[in-house]
Amino acid sequence: MDYKDTLHMPKTDFPMRGNLPNKEPQMQQDWDEQQLYQKVQERTKSRKRFVLHDGPPYANGDLHMGHALNKILKDFIVKYKSMSGFNAPYVPGWDTHGLPIEQALAKKKVNRKKMSTAEFRQKCADYAMKQLDNQRTQFKQLGVRGDWENPYVTLDKDYEAAQIEVFGEMAKKGYIYKGLKPVYWSPSSESALAEAEIEYQDKRSPSIYVGFDVKDGKGLLNGDEKFLIWTTTPWTIPANLAIALHADLDYIVVEANNQKVIIAKELLDDVKEALEWEDYNIVKTFKGHEAENLVAQHPLYDRESLVILGDHVTIDGGTGLVHTAPGHGEDDFVVGKQYGLDVLCPVDEKGVFTDEAPGFEGVFYDKANKEITEALEESGALLKLEFITHAYPHDWRTKKPVIYRATNQWFASIKAFKEDILSEINRIKWQPKWGETRLYNMVRDREDWCISRQRIWGVPIPVFYGEDRTPIITDETISHVAKLFRQHGSNIWFEWETKDLLPEGFTSDHSPNNEFTKEMDIMDVWFDSGSSHQAVLEEREDLHRPADLYLEGSDQYRGWFNSSISTGVAVTGQSPYEMILSHGFTLDGQGRKMSKSVGNVVVPSKIMKQYGADILRLWVASVDYQADVRVSDEIIKQIAEGYRKIRNTFRFLLGNLADFDPAHDQVKDQDLHEIDRYMVVKLQQVVKQVLNAYDEYDFSTVYSTIHQFASKELSAFYLDYAKDILYIENKDNQRRRSIQTVYYEAIQTLVQLLTPILTHTAEEVWQHIPNVEAEFVQLTDMPEPRDIEGQDELIEKWDQFVVIRDDILKALEEARAEKVIGKSLEAKLTIAPLTTEAKQLLNEVDSLDQLFIVSRVDVVDHLEGHKAYEHVSVAVEKYDEEKCERCWVASETVGEDDHHPTLCKRCASILSN
Numbered sequence: 001m002d003y004k005d006t007l008h009m010p011k012t013d014f015p016m017r018g019n020l021p022n023k024e025p026q027m028q029q030d031w032d033e034q035q036l037y038q039k040v041q042e043r044t045k046s047r048k049r050f051v052l053h054d055g056p057p058y059a060n061g062d063l064h065m066g067h068a069l070n071k072i073l074k075d076f077i078v079k080y081k082s083m084s085g086f087n088a089p090y091v092p093g094w095d096t097h098g099l100p101i102e103q104a105l106a107k108k109k110v111n112r113k114k115m116s117t118a119e120f121r122q123k124c125a126d127y128a129m130k131q132l133d134n135q136r137t138q139f140k141q142l143g144v145r146g147d148w149e150n151p152y153v154t155l156d157k158d159y160e161a162a163q164i165e166v167f168g169e170m171a172k173k174g175y176i177y178k179g180l181k182p183v184y185w186s187p188s189s190e191s192a193l194a195e196a197e198i199e200y201q202d203k204r205s206p207s208i209y210v211g212f213d214v215k216d217g218k219g220l221l222n223g224d225e226k227f228l229i230w231t232t233t234p235w236t237i238p239a240n241l242a243i244a245l246h247a248d249l250d251y252i253v254v255e256a257n258n259q260k261v262i263i264a265k266e267l268l269d270d271v272k273e274a275l276e277w278e279d280y281n282i283v284k285t286f287k288g289h290e291a292e293n294l295v296a297q298h299p300l301y302d303r304e305s306l307v308i309l310g311d312h313v314t315i316d317g318g319t320g321l322v323h324t325a326p327g328h329g330e331d332d333f334v335v336g337k338q339y340g341l342d343v344l345c346p347v348d349e350k351g352v353f354t355d356e357a358p359g360f361e362g363v364f365y366d367k368a369n370k371e372i373t374e375a376l377e378e379s380g381a382l383l384k385l386e387f388i389t390h391a392y393p394h395d396w397r398t399k400k401p402v403i404y405r406a407t408n409q410w411f412a413s414i415k416a417f418k419e420d421i422l423s424e425i426n427r428i429k430w431q432p433k434w435g436e437t438r439l440y441n442m443v444r445d446r447e448d449w450c451i452s453r454q455r456i457w458g459v460p461i462p463v464f465y466g467e468d469r470t471p472i473i474t475d476e477t478i479s480h481v482a483k484l485f486r487q488h489g490s491n492i493w494f495e496w497e498t499k500d501l502l503p504e505g506f507t508s509d510h511s512p513n514n515e516f517t518k519e520m521d522i523m524d525v526w527f528d529s530g531s532s533h534q535a536v537l538e539e540r541e542d543l544h545r546p547a548d549l550y551l552e553g554s555d556q557y558r559g560w561f562n563s564s565i566s567t568g569v570a571v572t573g574q575s576p577y578e579m580i581l582s583h584g585f586t587l588d589g590q591g592r593k594m595s596k597s598v599g600n601v602v603v604p605s606k607i608m609k610q611y612g613a614d615i616l617r618l619w620v621a622s623v624d625y626q627a628d629v630r631v632s633d634e635i636i637k638q639i640a641e642g643y644r645k646i647r648n649t650f651r652f653l654l655g656n657l658a659d660f661d662p663a664h665d666q667v668k669d670q671d672l673h674e675i676d677r678y679m680v681v682k683l684q685q686v687v688k689q690v691l692n693a694y695d696e697y698d699f700s701t702v703y704s705t706i707h708q709f710a711s712k713e714l715s716a717f718y719l720d721y722a723k724d725i726l727y728i729e730n731k732d733n734q735r736r737r738s739i740q741t742v743y744y745e746a747i748q749t750l751v752q753l754l755t756p757i758l759t760h761t762a763e764e765v766w767q768h769i770p771n772v773e774a775e776f777v778q779l780t781d782m783p784e785p786r787d788i789e790g791q792d793e794l795i796e797k798w799d800q801f802v803v804i805r806d807d808i809l810k811a812l813e814e815a816r817a818e819k820v821i822g823k824s825l826e827a828k829l830t831i832a833p834l835t836t837e838a839k840q841l842l843n844e845v846d847s848l849d850q851l852f853i854v855s856r857v858d859v860v861d862h863l864e865g866h867k868a869y870e871h872v873s874v875a876v877e878k879y880d881e882e883k884c885e886r887c888w889v890a891s892e893t894v895g896e897d898d899h900h901p902t903l904c905k906r907c908a909s910i911l912s913n
Contacts, residue, residue: 003886003903006911007727008736010655014768018647020612024760028140036776037145040082041089041542043779050086052077053537053547053577054146055560056093056154056529059131060100063138065586065594065631066553068604072620073583073699074551075144079756080694083782089542090146092139093532096128096155097458098525099189099397117456117494124457125155138605143613143759145778152536154459154528161486162535163528164462168478170570175413176451178463178471180343182326182333183450185405187351187365188398191454192409194524195446195558203392203401205232206369209275209319209384210376211261212243212305216295220286221262225253226381227296227307228261228271230318232388234372235365238357239325239344242306243296244335246313247289249320256280261383264320271319275384288313299381300372301358310335327406345406349454365403410452410461410521417570418443424565424575431581431697432626438557439565439580449566451524458522460493464502465517466510476503493518530563533576550577554584581697583625589632602631614758615640621703621757642707646758649710650765652719653747656726660740662771667734667741669788675851676738678798679718680788682709683746687785690753694782699757706753714746717802724850728887730910748772749783801845804838807869808852814867815876825888828856828879831872832863838871855879855890886911 031037052074057067074090081088101124106112112120136148152159170176184193211226227243245251250265256277263271265285272280294307305324312331313322326336327345336343346356353360353368359375360368376382393402414421421443430436452461462481464472480503484492493501498518507514537545546568552560561580568576587593588600595601607616619639623629669677686709693701722739729736747769755762755777766777774780788794808831812824821827829852833839839861842848848857856879863873882894884904895901897908 003907006886008659008729008731009727010652011658012651012655012768014651014654014765016648016651018612018614018643018761020614020760021609023764024143024608024613025141027760027763028143031145031776032140034775036778037090037147039776040145040778041087044082044087047085047087049544050081050088050549051537051543051547052081052088052090052549052551053532053543054091054093054152055550055552055556056095056152056532057135058098058100059094059096059128059135060104061131063135063604065602065604067135067139068142068616069583069586069620069625069629070551070553071139071144072142072617073625075142075146075617075759076621076694076699076756077549077551077697079145079759079778080782083752083755083778083780084691084694085781090144091150091152091536091540091543092136092144092146092148093152093536094128094132094135094154095525095529096125096132096153097522097528099191099455099457101128102455102457103398112456118491121457121491121494128155129153141608141613142604143617145759147542152532152540154525154532154535155489157486157489158539159531159535160459160490161482162539163459163523163531164478164482164485166531166534166567166571167462167523167527168473168475168482170412170567171473171478172475173417173570175416175570176410176473177413178408178410180406180408181411181448182328182330182345182404182406183409184393184402185349185351185407186395186398186400186402187349188400189395189455190349192407192450192452193395193402194450194526197396197524197526198393198402199396200391201394201399202389203394204387204389205392206234206373207232207384207386207388208234208373208376208382209271210237210299210323210381211259211383212296212299212381214262214294215297215304218294220290220294221253221284225260225262227321228263228319228383229321229323231323232390233328234369234376235347236323236325236328237372237376238300238346238353238360239327240298240305240323241326241341241344242308242324242332242336242339244308244310244313244322244324244332245288245291246311246320247287247292247309249288249313249315251286251288251291251320252282253284254280255283259383262321264315266315267318267320270317299376299379306339306341308335308339328404330404333406343406347403347405351403366401409450410463410519411448412451412527412566412570414443414446414449414566418446420573421565421569424569428575428577429579431579435554435557435580435582439561442558442562443565449524449563451527452521453524455522456494458525459490459528461519461521461523462493463519464498465519466508467513467515468510470510471519472508472510472516476506524563526559526563527567529560530567533564533568534571537576545572545576546574547577549579549581551581551583554582556582584628587628587630589630589635591628591630602633602636607636611636611640612760614760615643617757617759618643618703621699624700643758643761645711645715646707646754647761649715649719650747650751650761652715653743654765654768656722657740657743657747657770659731660737660744660770662741662744665732665737665740666744667738671734671738672741673735673738674794675718675798676742677788677790678794679713679742680745681791681794682713683742683749684785684788684791687749687753687783691782691785694756702753703757706750710750717805718742721851721853724853724887724889728907728910730913744769751777752780752783797841800837801841801851804841804871805852807872808874810869811867811874811876812852812854820876821878823888824853825855825883826878826890827854828858828877828890829854830858830860830863830866830875830877832860832866832874833872834868835871842872849889855881 078088078090214221214223214225217223252265291307296305324332326333326341326343346354351365353363355361425440498516537543565575689705690702751762751765815821842859866875879890881890881892883890885902886907891904893905900908
């Protein structure tokens, strides 16, 4: 007789290998066909709503690891919330306007000059929607559940109309104005930029000291001195109109190298070193306010430079005298306005000098640095030239340097409602906490937001002009334009004549002849996405404003988080979000930024093709995402190994439930064997820890808690020990059914806890669990931790037993290494407890041989000459009795049964019954 056939070995068609790259697309297709998202929403529709509002990714290019990190984190939260008492809709969105799409078309040889504005805009829209479809496919491949067929898109008619209404409401409150002032200007984009679009990179710049001859000293100075300024932007010298001093600083006239120069007294040592003075003489000292309205001679042109006073002048560096060009600096502009200076800006939109800078017309500003420096040297005004490398503002899209340039732009006056924004920042919840300080400081230091852009692809600024060029923004015009955009889209702004865009019969005092023009600038794309609280949260019935959560990368403190709270508070007086959760950037395995040139880029599509989306999702769950995170082939391999352990645990549990019918075989808590009840208690602890971690958005704790429970408490202890009962005993043996009851609860519980993370694998396991009711595991709720009678005593007793067991395992491992035994079932243990607790426990617990997976255990009071561990002394010897052919236990009872002479008494009895 082959006794193998009498064992209840695990049986399951749940495969050991995940084969995720092939299975996951089939599951995703099934979820689409079965309308899983809609079923989840229908099941939870009566619950309290939880809205995670999706920050729109830019519709251009394939997904990178940052996209994957962001969308998977959002999916964790949405799935958890929908399984824990909430209705959690997820509406994905896309940002579809802006320069990168214009540039992408230019690379595709689309000639914008050979088509109308409306035709080019249509090509931009077509390109954006194609990119959107590509990204949508890739997001769904990540296993992200959402309303993918009804996303929000910033180029949609309704969205654009809502954005116009946001603009109109801000204008109505007096927050929108047009003005001439210096703004960040990108010659590479030929457009103004907002602060959020600036990043700093190192740049090598000329550092020059320039002397401006005193033209009129007005009795304070003799006229043979020079005002000494320092700058790293020689190209702004042609725009100089003044020299600023601080009223309260002490200034000195220093004679050195046969010249007299004027500098701040406190900077004498710095200037002396920079200009390499070997000897000097202080001729005169005066306060800054005494020099107000003195006159200097411009070093290049026949014009004067006025000496003025400004609080922005410091002694942090330079000379204490600030070269002032109101057309090229914010402080310069403000102080120049106080003195009635012109706003001279001799640089055009391409960064090229105009005829307002004689001698340099047609020269790109950066190239002009050399020519201007040479001209200063020829005039005797250049006292020192060297080069420095410093952090310099760059256009974050083109990565090219930007300049300050005075132009007429549209602004949102943040300072008008800044205190309201700061109050909201203090009210809402931040994770990590430093995010609050970061955004607070950004807003605190903001004055105006430049919202106009000199581009084509975007939402037009809905402003009309009368014949006297006065801007016209009224409730009537805004409402009418919004209505037209809702019907026809924003392209009509560029297709229709101005009179056709105005309300019928519209008149204005600013246009006596009823002749109107329209603004041709578009809005900053941050105004687009920053209006989503109105266009999406407010307008969609399945959402609400404010959202419960915004979750994006930490770069969005200067971007979407910032623009959203600015427009939200401006329009409603309230932040559009109740909480901000931010994540870091994705780096390579060595902590370096990913770069194609370095060759260290890791892309989601490659990981999914090789390992599957669930491995990528498990990686996201394993990292401390609120900091920068690392990813590499080696890291992904380690994650895949962790996945295999979890999968094998599921497979073992399923295999041992093949003959288990919960309707008939389930054992009540009070009837479970004590160790089984202990495992149920441990399972409830896992549930509590995991649910708490989910609530805190601490996904690494979710993963580590489940992984440890599966590998340590289950695989290395309970599942291993239980084999002897599950395989050997009769099918309906109460001990066997007791263990299966625990297995059944454990697998359902763990699968539900892991569903937000291992979305595909959890569904695959769910379909193999016997007698579950829900069609999909995503249509169930998270398990709720329950109390087990006597749980505190169980934990105390069996946690202590596990510690003693660790001593036993060490002893067995050492005996195995010394070739005393092979497999543990060959062993006989003699154990002497070293503590009162250990003695009581070992005498109280039954079936020690099963629990330690050995053939015999003797507990004695003393054991001399054998190794003492922490809690017990242990002697391990080979047990020389016959081995049972069925259970493999060595037993003195083998051969006692005449019908089964090769079996032990226990196995013979089982077969007889």
